[in-house]
Amino acid sequence: NIKEFKEINAQYNLLLLLITNTVAVISIVTIFLYSNRNKQLIFSSINLLLALLTCYLYYWQSQKFLDGAYSITVVLILSVPIFIVMAIIGIIRDKKLIKSLDRLR
Numbered sequence: 001n002i003k004e005f006k007e008i009n010a011q012y013n014l015l016l017l018l019i020t021n022t023v024a025v026i027s028i029v030t031i032f033l034y035s036n037r038n039k040q041l042i043f044s045s046i047n048l049l050l051a052l053l054t055c056y057l058y059y060w061q062s063q064k065f066l067d068g069a070y071s072i073t074v075v076l077i078l079s080v081p082i083f084i085v086m087a088i089i090g091i092i093r094d095k096k097l098i099k100s101l102d103r104l105r
Contacts (some may be wrong), residue, residue: 016057051081
């Protein structure tokens with residue numbers, strides 16, 4: 001009995017690979033939408049849902065393997081939703097600040 005050692009990453013699941021790349025592209029696009037905070041908030045919210053779906057898919061994929069290890073990308077992908085939530089909080093605070101400055105004019 002020879003056991004094959006595999007790493008869990010997005011190479012084995014096409015859906016997981018596509019969603020992971022989509023999260024990365026939406027994150028980059030969202031950075032450049034700083035002039036339109038409403039769109040930035042919408043894209044960030046959609047990105048948060050996709051990032052949580054990605055975390056769930058990694059967990060679901062890990063249940064299929066009997067032996068193996070997590071690659072470093074799996075550990076990093078777990079931190080993505082945390083950073084997106086921090087970005088959403090920052091966008092909301094920025095919107096409140098701009099609204100309060102508009103009242104002072």
